[in-house]
Amino acid sequence: MNEHVSLPIPAEEATQRPNSRKVFIKTYGCQMNVYDSVRMGDALASEGYVTTEEMAEADLVLLNTCHIREKAADKVYSALGRLREMKKTRAAEGREFMIGVTGCVAQAEGEEIVRREPAVDVVIGPQTYHRLPQALKSARTGRRVVDTEYAVEDKFEHLPKPEKATTRARGVTSFLTVQEGCDKFCTFCVVPYTRGSEVSRPLAQILDEAHRLVDAGVREITLLGQNVNAWRSEGPDGREWSLGDLLYRLADVPGLARLRYTTSHPRDMDDKLIEAHRDLRSLMPYLHLPVQAGSDRILKAMNRRHTAAEYLRLIERIRTARPDIAMSGDFIVGFPGETDADFEDTLRLVEEVGYASAYSFKYSTRPGTPGAELGDQVPEDVKSERLERLQALLLKQQADFAKSCVGKVIDLLLEKPGRMPGQVIGRSPWLQSVNVDAKTSQIGDIIPVRIIGTGPNSLFAEPAERLMRA
Ligand code: 5AD
Numbered sequence: 001m002n003e004h005v006s007l008p009i010p011a012e013e014a015t016q017r018p019n020s021r022k023v024f025i026k027t028y029g030c031q032m033n034v035y036d037s038v039r040m041g042d043a044l045a046s047e048g049y050v051t052t053e054e055m056a057e058a059d060l061v062l063l064n065t066c067h068i069r070e071k072a073a074d075k076v077y078s079a080l081g082r083l084r085e086m087k088k089t090r091a092a093e094g095r096e097f098m099i100g101v102t103g104c105v106a107q108a109e110g111e112e113i114v115r116r117e118p119a120v121d122v123v124i125g126p127q128t129y130h131r132l133p134q135a136l137k138s139a140r141t142g143r144r145v146v147d148t149e150y151a152v153e154d155k156f157e158h159l160p161k162p163e164k165a166t167t168r169a170r171g172v173t174s175f176l177t178v179q180e181g182c183d184k185f186c187t188f189c190v191v192p193y194t195r196g197s198e199v200s201r202p203l204a205q206i207l208d209e210a211h212r213l214v215d216a217g218v219r220e221i222t223l224l225g226q227n228v229n230a231w232r233s234e235g236p237d238g239r240e241w242s243l244g245d246l247l248y249r250l251a252d253v254p255g256l257a258r259l260r261y262t263t264s265h266p267r268d269m270d271d272k273l274i275e276a277h278r279d280l281r282s283l284m285p286y287l288h289l290p291v292q293a294g295s296d297r298i299l300k301a302m303n304r305r306h307t308a309a310e311y312l313r314l315i316e317r318i319r320t321a322r323p324d325i326a327m328s329g330d331f332i333v334g335f336p337g338e339t340d341a342d343f344e345d346t347l348r349l350v351e352e353v354g355y356a357s358a359y360s361f362k363y364s365t366r367p368g369t370p371g372a373e374l375g376d377q378v379p380e381d382v383k384s385e386r387l388e389r390l391q392a393l394l395l396k397q398q399a400d401f402a403k404s405c406v407g408k409v410i411d412l413l414l415e416k417p418g419r420m421p422g423q424v425i426g427r428s429p430w431l432q433s434v435n436v437d438a439k440t441s442q443i444g445d446i447i448p449v450r451i452i453g454t455g456p457n458s459l460f461a462e463p464a465e466r467l468m469r470a
């Protein structure tokens, strides 16, 4: 998962409004934070702020933070130390410089942030970022704001919609948050505490946003949720709709060529969702389905509510529905009590599944979660050694998968200019980055290309005459 993501900036806006204030938003953590950063940019745009990619020219810096692992929060505090120094320099120049902390560290630490770092002006949790403009106003009058409530109002209803040109400038792919929070309570995880319990956005709101995106030129939408496949909403037929129903509905939106969703829990992969993979050509054959561990004993201690065999059976069913699906997952090594034999079970499960991509982490104790109370913590060097072995295996699988694509003709969605002139970067159906010779005017098109080689993190392709499905 991305640890640092800068927002795509509609650069032309900055030149249109030279006197406006500038905001730099640094995004840590998952795609849900990337989406939130975009929406915070929208909320601030209505107050005259334009986004900038240069921290040095910003009047406001927002750190949109992640609390999933210990290191993530540490990074925020060291970044705040640097911002404090910048604020001092700016004050000496008589220029405004405000600092805001948003996201999951804001939610979890609240007042503690301003106690540790008094230079911070606003602390806003993920449920209240629509109140950011008012919070900044009040901070300007000397009243620092810490707002980490679970707002009663729906933030999405209160967020201004971006202008079409702004959406277009953000690119041809977009995230769309449909669900937030988690009720699963895996014993290692802070999400149920920082993001709260599961809430689904209503169908009409999602369709409205999807149409707005497509209208502005977006070709691919990735539906987001901490537990996206737990999404539920009343459908027009009065029935309760699940994520599968939503995908069937979105597949009918003209111009919307590609659909993805992330992140899913194995327990919530229902029949309808699996059928959607069988039936919908616009639903891309890629599924991020974290398993975390391969030992039933550890899965139980993690409160994952499924066994390794159940996970494997599920993947078998998904592969029957969509044979070319590429699997992705998350893994944690060194959960308290994990023995060598448990870890071997994880390696075995990985061998059995064959992942096209994966994310793996050392267990990190999160205060307040049940995992933190467990004895039998695994020593750091053991965790490091296990992670190294697991990552070597996962990387090999990823490279093997990439190699297996060479020679195939695939559909490529052209997304952005490449590093070399005359090159464009696109995405394969399996979420791989692909370089191809094409014109930037083709960005947004889906073209047939032949994969001709692999690089460390991407593939190389040449335009192909016609599509011969492998
Ligand atoms: N330690 C290590 N990794 C964690 N994750 C969540 N909590 C922790 C933790 N305490 C990982 C899981 C999850 C991903 C988003 O982050 O693998 O799926």
Ligand code: SF4
Binding pocket: 182, 183, 184, 185, 186, 189, 190, 191, 192, 226, 227, 265
């Ligand atoms: Fe965390 Fe588990 Fe919920 Fe995923 S399913 S957000 S790992 S508690």
